[in-house]
Amino acid sequence: MPRLDPRDRKTTEKIERLAEGVLRAVKGGRNPFVEIPVRSLANVRFDEKRRLIQLGSQRQRRYFFNVAMARKFMQTFLVSDACKELVESGKTTSIRDLYYMTKHTIGETRQNTFEEQDESDPIIEDLEVAIDALREELHLFASRKGTMVGPITIRDSGDTIDLRRMGSGGWGVPSIVEENVIEFGRHEAKYVLLVEKDAVWSRFNEDRFWKRQSCIIVHGGGQPPRGVRRLVRRLNAELKLPVYVLVDNDPWGFYIYSVVKQGSINLAYESMRMAVPDARFVGLSSFDKSAFRLPPNVAIKMDDGDVSRARQMLAYPWFKARQWQREIQEMIDSGVKYELEALSRRGISFITEEYLPKKLRDREWLE
Amino acid sequence: MPRLDPRDRKTTEKIERLAEGVLRAVKGGRNPFVEIPVRSLANVRFDEKRRLIQLGSQRQRRYFFNVAMARKFMQTFLVSDACKELVESGKTTSIRDLYYMTKHTIGETRQNTFEEQDESDPIIEDLEVAIDALREELHLFASRKGTMVGPITIRDSGDTIDLRRMGSGGWGVPSIVEENVIEFGRHEAKYVLLVEKDAVWSRFNEDRFWKRQSCIIVHGGGQPPRGVRRLVRRLNAELKLPVYVLVDNDPWGFYIYSVVKQGSINLAYESMRMAVPDARFVGLSSFDKSAFRLPPNVAIKMDDGDVSRARQMLAYPWFKARQWQREIQEMIDSGVKYELEALSRRGISFITEEYLPKKLRDREWLE
Numbered sequence: 001m002p003r004l005d006p007r008d009r010k011t012t013e014k015i016e017r018l019a020e021g022v023l024r025a026v027k028g029g030r031n032p033f034v035e036i037p038v039r040s041l042a043n044v045r046f047d048e049k050r051r052l053i054q055l056g057s058q059r060q061r062r063y064f065f066n067v068a069m070a071r072k073f074m075q076t077f078l079v080s081d082a083c084k085e086l087v088e089s090g091k092t093t094s095i096r097d098l099y100y101m102t103k104h105t106i107g108e109t110r111q112n113t114f115e116e117q118d119e120s121d122p123i124i125e126d127l128e129v130a131i132d133a134l135r136e137e138l139h140l141f142a143s144r145k146g147t148m149v150g151p152i153t154i155r156d157s158g159d160t161i162d163l164r165r166m167g168s169g170g171w172g173v174p175s176i177v178e179e180n181v182i183e184f185g186r187h188e189a190k191y192v193l194l195v196e197k198d199a200v201w202s203r204f205n206e207d208r209f210w211k212r213q214s215c216i217i218v219h220g221g222g223q224p225p226r227g228v229r230r231l232v233r234r235l236n237a238e239l240k241l242p243v244y245v246l247v248d249n250d251p252w253g254f255y256i257y258s259v260v261k262q263g264s265i266n267l268a269y270e271s272m273r274m275a276v277p278d279a280r281f282v283g284l285s286s287f288d289k290s291a292f293r294l295p296p297n298v299a300i301k302m303d304d305g306d307v308s309r310a311r312q313m314l315a316y317p318w319f320k321a322r323q324w325q326r327e328i329q330e331m332i333d334s335g336v337k338y339e340l341e342a343l344s345r346r347g348i349s350f351i352t353e354e355y356l357p358k359k360l361r362d363r364e365w366l367e
Numbered sequence: 368m369p370r371l372d373p374r375d376r377k378t379t380e381k382i383e384r385l386a387e388g389v390l391r392a393v394k395g396g397r398n399p400f401v402e403i404p405v406r407s408l409a410n411v412r413f414d415e416k417r418r419l420i421q422l423g424s425q426r427q428r429r430y431f432f433n434v435a436m437a438r439k440f441m442q443t444f445l446v447s448d449a450c451k452e453l454v455e456s457g458k459t460t461s462i463r464d465l466y467y468m469t470k471h472t473i474g475e476t477r478q479n480t481f482e483e484q485d486e487s488d489p490i491i492e493d494l495e496v497a498i499d500a501l502r503e504e505l506h507l508f509a510s511r512k513g514t515m516v517g518p519i520t521i522r523d524s525g526d527t528i529d530l531r532r533m534g535s536g537g538w539g540v541p542s543i544v545e546e547n548v549i550e551f552g553r554h555e556a557k558y559v560l561l562v563e564k565d566a567v568w569s570r571f572n573e574d575r576f577w578k579r580q581s582c583i584i585v586h587g588g589g590q591p592p593r594g595v596r597r598l599v600r601r602l603n604a605e606l607k608l609p610v611y612v613l614v615d616n617d618p619w620g621f622y623i624y625s626v627v628k629q630g631s632i633n634l635a636y637e638s639m640r641m642a643v644p645d646a647r648f649v650g651l652s653s654f655d656k657s658a659f660r661l662p663p664n665v666a667i668k669m670d671d672g673d674v675s676r677a678r679q680m681l682a683y684p685w686f687k688a689r690q691w692q693r694e695i696q697e698m699i700d701s702g703v704k705y706e707l708e709a710l711s712r713r714g715i716s717f718i719t720e721e722y723l724p725k726k727l728r729d730r731e732w733l734e
Contacts, residue, residue, distance in 0.1 A: 091715055092573060094566035100711045105664050112664050144565050145512065145588070147539035156534020167523020168548060172514035172539040174569070181535060198511050199461035202541070206459060221512070297472050297479050344467045348458055 007180045008087050011138065014131040015084045019077065022064070033061040034076055037129045037269065044268045046317040051277040053263040053318070055129070062126075075123045076130075078102045078113055083127065086139035092176055095121055095140055129269045134178070136230070141175035146228040147198070148173050149205055150216030152187035160185070163216070170205060173218065175227040177234065184239060188214050192235050193356075194228075194279075195219045196247040196256055200340045200351070207352040213360075216241070223256050229274045232260070236276045243276050244365065246356070249284035250302070250337035251309035254319075254328070257281050262318050280365040282356065284338050286330035292355060298345050299336035307332060323366050374547045375454050378505065381498040382451045386444065389431070400428040401443055404496045404636065411635045413684040418644040420630040420685070422496070429493075442490045443497075445469045445480055450494065453506035459543055462488055462507055496636045501545075503597070508542035513595040514565070515540050516572055517583030519554035527552070530583070537572060540585065542594040544601065551606060555581050559602050560723075561595075561646075562586045563614040563623055567707045567718070574719040583608070590623050596641045599627070603643045610643050611732065613723070616651035617669075617704035618676035621686075621695070624648050629685050647732040649723065651705050653697035659722060665712050666703035674699060690733055 025032035038058040047054050064073045082102050099117040114120045128135055147170035153162050163171055193215050195201045201219035210217045220228040235241050245260055247253030261279040263271025310332050313319050343351045392399035405425040414421050431440045449469050466484040481487045495502055514537030516530050530538055560582050562568045568586035577584045587595040602608050612627055614620030628646040630638025677699050680686050710718045
């Protein structure tokens, strides 16, 4: 077995402790259980001070000798065992793969350990919260989308990569970007710009915006995947780089911003290590249509779904600040939304040469 | 205006010739027209010898003085003009952006030049076939997904990038990969492996398969985008590298393979420069379940849509070869499909250490 780095050793130790607790209970004649924080909406709250969506303190016990719980109990240990094997072999894999790896037919029965992946995925989340380890620390990766360039050198799995020399392509951000995989080297970046859309990112890259402005530019191909969120969080926390988020002017764009900033309800237990509470929204704002003289024919009419999502947002505690209420209300009142590409009506490089520089110069952002 | 490279100059000249033809007609008192190859199913055929799906020879004329055609005529020139501007300014953009750039309200009317992008996209395709230029030569890009690593050095927009040192991330394949953007440098690659799924690609990258086997590995995040297809085509045509395609064992996987190999019906006019007629299918084959002893519980039941798509495929001229008929018939008869990840049931690195090496050693592929 290869020598484990300290981080991986910590993860395997956590899994072992979980198993040892169960063994002790069995030996002591007690009903073994695993204690798991409850991941339901009722146990999620917005921490106003830290500005993070977090799990509350409710916990549940999953017992082995309990008809309703025994199957999940068994599954928890199958997944734990597979993850321990992954960590110890220095390999990583997808949650789809893990499902196949742990899918067996039990003995002579026609029962499978897992019927579908929708049975194994929640077990992974259970394990994450039970032992307080990110999925990435269990060596499980999510889908990869998103590319990055900028004035920074990184080390990725032993390779030194200069993100100043990535041409038109950029470095594909992997899903696992923990410290033992990705290290930050020399950099001259002053901030990070996270763009919603790959096409808009391409405009920023082609115009060498990152060079002119000394910033790191990254996109997440829509809603940023875990790897991009975690990497942006690390750039913010470790290199103290401010993070600016540039999204469409629609409820989905605002949602993307809010997940980057304070995490999501579904993955509340990960906000601590994925969210960037001081991320700043630089647009598109609902007031940009007049500030930047966008012609009415580039507006898109909001449909009923858009309007009801925007109304819901008015009630979210993280959008309670006066300027956010004003922002969302303006979108609802106007009845229209705008894509980032609408700025191209003012010129192909308007977004990189005028729009964003002005926003940053005038400190025209929301927090 | 920056000096244009020969390729860009050729494109602008083609656009100018189109416009000049119209001007000459007007001056001569004739009704100006643009001649455009017909892009309908009736004008698409499979060229058995070249093994490509291609456009036939039917052409249509779009006249200016014709109530039904005038709007499209005007749009064709708006798009041509915007593309000429793009090429001359050395910039590229998305087809979404182009829609916004060319959307105007006409004079004092409430008429827009384009109402929605679904009006401008076909005009772009018209222009492509009318002047015989790839969309990429018009400086228009599509969405970017897909990453690549392997024993090759490339130059991308002036940056030299060693794809042997891309860590876990890889180089994000851009959408425009024409010779004036991407140049191939020194390489030791013996072949190209195109994998359907990013998660499976990550397995090949993590296991350093590309190093052990001296090959370039690339994925397209599902159906490969234009940039990946065009790049694989260039690697095949210019560096004479064989191309192997690894996809799920389902009708969608077979379809992905067939588009890579002989092009698609929708974009038949581009097959000549996008398709790889000698691409080889290395799996998953419908016979792999027995050859590689996959347990029955990793099979997925085909639904009615799968079965009818597979039946349609039996009739495609490019699947007429005996071995393909046998392959597809076996899928239909068994009623099940398999994902690439199902191989992980045999071990996490089974696919990179046993499955694919054996397939290549035994020349177990379909063409």
